Amino acid sequence: MLSDAGQPSASEATPTASAGQTAVRGLQKASAKVAPAPVCAPDDVNPFARYAEEPVKFAVEVLGLTMWQAMELIFDGILKFKKVAVRSGHKVSKSTTAAVIALWRCLCRENSRTVLSAPSSRQVKAIIWKELRKRHADARLPGDMFIDPGTGFRYRDSEVFGFSTDEAEKMAGISGEDLMFIIDEASGVAEAIFEAIEGNMAGGASILLISNPTQTSGTFYEAFTTKRHLWHTIHISSETTPNVIEGRTIIPGLATRAWVEEKKADWGEDSPLFQVRVRGNFPDQAENSVIGLGLIEAARARYNNAPAVLSGRFDLGVDVARYGDDTTVLQPLFEKRPGIPKTFRKQDNVEVAGHVMDYVEELRLAHNYPVSAGPVRVKVDDLGNGGGVTDHLKHSDRAKALGIEVCPVLVSNSATAAGYSKLRDQLWFALRDWFKEGGQLHPDSHLEGELVAPLYTFDTQGRAKVESKDDMKKRLGRSPDRADALALAIYTPPPSGEAFESW
Known part of the structure; x- marks a missing residue:
């Protein structure tokens, strides 16, 4: 790619x-003891060109x-x-x-x-x-x-x-x-x-x-x-x-x-000094970072070390592009292991809904999860263009036949848990908790950059508030669409009328 x-x-x-x-x-024996013989060649030929x-x-x-x-x-x-x-x-x-x-x-x-x-x-x-x-x-x-x-x-x-x-x-x-x-x-x-x-x-x-x-x-x-x-x-x-x-x-x-053991004893394995000078890790990020680099590194390691075979139940997070340079992202999730996302640009709502259905059908076949085994929960950011995608999926006979359970998510709504201003803030902190609890991360450098980018503050009521998408976009140079799709994917919608709960 x-x-x-x-x-x-x-x-x-x-x-x-x-x-x-x-x-x-x-390793070459005695290489430190015997100097190599000088290389000779005619004056017009570079002997090192090979x-x-x-x-x-x-x-x-x-x-x-x-x-x-x-x-x-x-x-x-x-x-x-x-x-x-x-x-x-x-x-x-x-x-x-x-x-x-x-x-x-x-x-x-x-x-x-x-x-x-x-x-x-x-x-x-x-x-x-x-x-x-x-x-x-x-x-x-x-x-x-x-x-x-x-x-x-x-x-x-x-x-x-x-x-x-x-x-x-x-x-x-x-x-x-x-x-x-x-x-x-x-x-x-x-x-x-x-x-x-x-x-x-x-x-x-x-x-x-x-x-x-x-x-x-x-x-x-x-x-x-x-x-x-x-x-x-x-x-x-x-x-x-x-x-x-x-x-x-x-x-x-x-x-x-x-030397390593000496430094471990002097500084402690978890100290910033040991992490930087021995392990080559960045020191802990700013205190107001939502997701630290260490969580990302650990999640990548878990992904690399876990079995690559995916099967059974999966969910799909869908972040729908709002502007011409943003990206629509379809992020599948198999419990703690994300699948490979699909991305699209400049697609209308009907086209995005079609891509969702195509991908659900593809994943069901590829990962042994037939319609008879259970539904696929498709969680769509329902704000703006996303509302058109959820409407189309809800009224699609093909979506019903594929066992798609449409779950609209209004991230601009009030949070359903104490300590957060909006549902979007709650979702980002739930994503951090998910990584702490063993979530894995596939190798996607764009996604990694988006995950470590957001900062948070507190409002006048002491609730955590993640910086706006526009502010993140100014610093990143792009919208954090992949991270938003993963945040949607890890959440499970509760029964109708109840609050969301983290998985």
């Missing part, structure tokens, strides 16, 4: 512990680097996606990976330009550039290498240079047919820098953000939340390094089991 940006839909890759328990991928699409082979064969799975995930990501964001704990080879990618691009990709940056000059010069120069020297590589990252490294028609992100003016106007920005500790970078970079992205540049997830605002945070559909995201916990998994030093410099 393609995202709105025309790239493959973003997904989050995570190194798994099981891979490290069996073997350390890419690695142009194989950064892992370049790292192992040319640099003599001991690889591990997380590094391979990042290398694979930058080959396939223009925008890659990596959140991680400490001691997972972030700076080494950035330096290796820069060397690979300069040596192997003709006429490329690579910009290395970080929030401070010290980080650029004393960490990333120092690592790049060391790898270059150890492997006895050709090219013009300078001590100052601003002067850079050049080979044939390619170059790498670096400067801190507090020098915003240097970001503007950088161009090249194969241009890449690599930003270390991106969570602490000012938004003005990303605005300058965005202007360069129009020419086809790519960007890699690597950071401990220290801030819950800004471009890096949005890459994993509200704008996740635009990014390929990777999560690396310090607990997944080969050293931690094996309980001994496999790759010097990576996090060890002793």
Whole structure:
């Protein structure tokens, strides 16, 4: 599936512990002891060109680097996606990976330009550039290498240079047919820098953000939340390094089991410090967030680990588009496990009702839930255009034959439970409770961004009030239609005349 940006839909890759328990991928014996032999070729031939699409082979064969799975995930990501964001704990080879990618691009990709940056000059010069120069020297590589990252490294028609992100003016106007920005500790970078970079992205540049997830605002945070559909995201916990998994030093410099246990004892497993610096999780969101990122991550994990076979009773939440750029969403739900939603744009009420019936029929056949087994409750946001959809379904002979039980929901009505202003507020908080109680979440980056977006306040009577859909749309750049459809799907309408109750 393609995202709105025309790239493959973003997904989050995570190194798994099981891979490290069996073997350390890419481990080369004595690679740290013996420098690779220099590569020789005629002056008019680039001897590294054969690695142009194989950064892992370049790292192992040319640099003599001991690889591990997380590094391979990042290398694979930058080959396939223009925008890659990596959140991680400490001691997972972030700076080494950035330096290796820069060397690979300069040596192997003709006429490329690579910009290395970080929030401070010290980080650029004393960490990333120092690592790049060391790898270059150890492997006895050709090219013009300078001590100052601003002067850079050049080979044939390619170059790498670096400067801190507090020098915003240097970001503007950088161009090249194969241009890449690599930003270390991106969570602490000012938004003005990303605005300058965005202007360069129009020419086809790519960007890699690597950071401990220290801030819950800004471009890096949005890459994993509200704008996740635009990014390929990777999560690396310090607990997944080969050293931690094996309980001994496999790759010097990576996090060890002793270090992880020490930090767990010092900070506590649930502390923000442990979550950020070891597990690579963002700290708890703002106190007035309805649904925290941690709930989303846990729900995704449950979905991935649960059996994929769905059968039997299901409900369908339907959020009907009100405007031309909004989306109509049909979200099926099999108890705690959502099915794959269907989305439509610019459809009239009759067409939407037809899509509902088509999908119910499709799901009944696919998941062994015939009409004789029971009804399918179709819960429609009845405000505005949704009212026309519910009317059509109520009077449709086909809907009756399919066993559709139409359940109109007026989210603008007063809440049916104490503590909330409107039914919409109640539904959003019930969705949060549903995640806490074991709800699962299918891989849908648009939906994830919408779920973590809403904030809430309290009215003069002390009732929780979720921010308006219009305000959410201003921040998201779109209406939270998928999240609204899921909120409808998890609710069960009570018998006629009674209040809704959460499932």
